[in-house]
Amino acid sequence: MILIEKALKYCNDVVNGEEITTDEVKKQCEIFLNDYNINQYDDNFEFCFSKKKLKVINDLLKLLNYATGFVAGKNVLDGLVGFQALFLCALFGWRYKNDLNKFRYRDIVLFIPRKNAKTFIVAVIFILLMLTEQKYSEFYSICIDRDLARELRKAMAQIIEASPVIAKHFFVSESDIGKIKCKLxxxxxLPRTSKANKNNSIRPACVCCDEVGAFTTNDNIQAMRKGQLSVKNPIMAKTTTAYAESDSVMLEELEYDRAVLDGTISNPRIFSLIYYCTREEAWTEEGLYKANPLRIEENYQEIRNDRETAKIKTSEQEELFTKNFNIFLETNEMNKYINIDYWKKCRVDKVDFDGEEVIVGIDLSVTTDLTAVGIMYKKNNKIYCNSHGFLPRESLKTRREDIDYVAYERLDYCDIHDGMTVDYEKVEEYVRSIEKVHNCKIKAIVTDPMNAKEMMGRLGNDYDVVLLKQTYTNLSPATKEFRKKIYDGLVLYKKNELLDWNMRNATTSKGKADDEMLNKENKNKQRIDMVVVLIFCYTELIDDGNNYSAIDILDSMDW
Structure with a gap:
């Protein structure tokens, strides 16, 4: 039988090292071969491989034709490559010994880069299931938005239209998001979007969570899964490329899948093929082949060209890493302000402000947001600094970030005020106490003029207050130079894990002249306020010792 022959050849090539692939795929192939050759004949093993059931699938694949690409018009069975055949054999071949109509695998996972026919293979699976599963079965795909959701439907419609023997048994709605129905x-x-409250009261036999790497919550997936409770053959398929998304639910899924593959967790009802490479391997031919199992040279050459471009145009590296090499990145990682490891090298247990002239930076939130106050001085070309946070107690229950602010308050990283809004009076008290607590002299206070004008007016009566609009012109020099100081090891800051977390979140945006400033978008999720105040402070120190006066220079010249 062609289908199982292709699958077994792929598994053997992988295990024998003739096929370049990931350790995870190698482990899955080893499991498949052990179960196929040995375990299914053990009376205590509850699954068997049904060649009779697979023969039906094998023959149906002869009737399906490719609609697009280099193999358009060719029948699907002949065109399938090894990993695709393995994926189909795993789903349709493995059954319960005591009920050959019941699939072994409840969950199937395909983590694979773009240009590897991910949507195509899922479309084929859905068509086959609609032809062979129980009558009146329901099949759905869920995506983060409607545009993505229609991609799987489009692939199904194209395959059906290109397969005349099969096409007469299907009704395909003219709407690009309409139903596809099997008349037999x-x-x-039906494609759906990933809104949990919209996915209740349905009974899916199979659900494809497509591009699940973009999901940041499991609500939509769980809503679908609960609807499968009374289904005999429930299947949950998770397919995706990587994303630059720190909170992707796929990251946890991959850790679970790997734990199953290495035997840490026992779950014989999940099958996963995980293709990717490391960031270092992405620049090599081995990484190219390891991440992309669909052996089409035209695709490889296109990726090579994109890779060469990305070496020069670094702004294109995020797309290259995530979509062509399946490397998950943190949200906005390619725009990260600093390598956090270098920042942590600057950490000390204590910063001594005694007798120093300091700059104070204040970033005042509007209401419930995180407020911050920074203190900084420069001595012997080194920067000494500290940052402190403030937030209202009543906001803790609804804050989106997973941070234990109460514990951080005990460590003196922040102050928590009673109420639902930031207490500006207590922030002002903190600022006014700096000189006494640290035995230092406030040289200037730097803040954005947008918030708490009354408070800044009062402070202005006793201190030199600098109102600094957050523009590229005002902030770019300090943003860049402070980062350079960090990389040069010339910054010392008092240990503060809340500040570290803010620094990890910090990203930058660039202006037209390559100016750069911290990006404060999406602040509800990515707090950076305690870093912002340090940049504010450094705007007053960046020219310290390097002041340039055109008049003084002209006066010193011999006219």
Missing amino acids: TNSFY
């Missing part, structure tokens, strides 16, 4: 079984497929 009265089963239907």
Whole structure:
């Protein structure tokens, strides 16, 4: 049988090292071969591989034709490559010994880069299931938005239209988000978006969570899963490329899948193929082949060209890493302000402000946001600094970030005020106490003029207050130079894990003249306020010792 022959050849090539791939795929192939050759004949093993059931799938694949690409018009069975055949054999071949109509695998995972026919193979699976599963079965795909959701439906419609023997048994709605219905079984497929409250009261036989790497919550997936409780053959398929998304639910899924593959967790009902490479491998031919199992040279050459471009145009590296090499990145990682490891090298247990002239930076939030006050001075070309946070107690219950602010308050990283809004009076008290607590002299206070004008007016009666609008012109020099100081090891800051977290979150945006400033978008999720105040402070220190006066220079010249 062609299908199982292709699958077994792929598994053997992987295990024998003839196929360049990931350790995870190698482990999955080893499991498949052990179960196929040995375990299924053990009376205590509850699954078997049904060649009779697979023969039906094998023959149906002869009737399906490719609609697009280099193999358009060719029948699907002949065109399938090894990993695709393995994926189909795992799903349709493995059954329960005591009920050959029940699939072994409840969950199937395909983590694979773009240009590897991910959507195509899922479309084929859905068509096959609609033809072979129980009558009146329901099939759905969920995506983060409607545009992505229609991609799987489009692939299904194209395959059906390109396969005349099969096409007469399907009704395909003219709407690009409409139903596809199998006339033989009265089963239907419908694309949906990933809104949990919209995915209740349905009974899916199979759900494809497509591009699940973009999901930041499991609510939509769980809503679908709960709807499968009364289904005989429930299947949850998770397919995706990587994303630059720190909170992706796929990161946790991959850790679980790896734990199953290495035997840490026992779950014989999940099958996963995980393709990717490391960031270092992405620049090599081995990484190219390891991450991309669909062996099409035209695709490889296109990726090579993109890779060469990305070496020069670094702004394109995020797309290259995530979509062509399946490397998950942190949100905005390619725009990260600093390598956090270098920042942590600057950490000390204590910063002594005694007898120094300091700059104070204040970033005042509007209401419930994180407020911060920074203190900084420069001595012997080194920067000494500290940052402190403030937030209202009543906001803790609804804050989106997973931070234990109460514990951080005990460590003196922040102050928590009673109420639902930031207490500006207590912030002002903190600022006014700096000179007494640290035995130092406030040289200037730097703040954004937008918030708490009354408070800054009062402070202005006793201190030199600098109102600094947050523009590229005002902030770019300090932003860049402070980062250079960090990389040069010339910054010392008092240990503060809340400040570290803010620094990890910090990203930058660039202006037209390559100016750069901290990016304060999406602040509800990515707090950076305690870093902002340090940049504010450094605006007053950046020219310290390097003041340039055109008049003085002209006066010193011999006219």
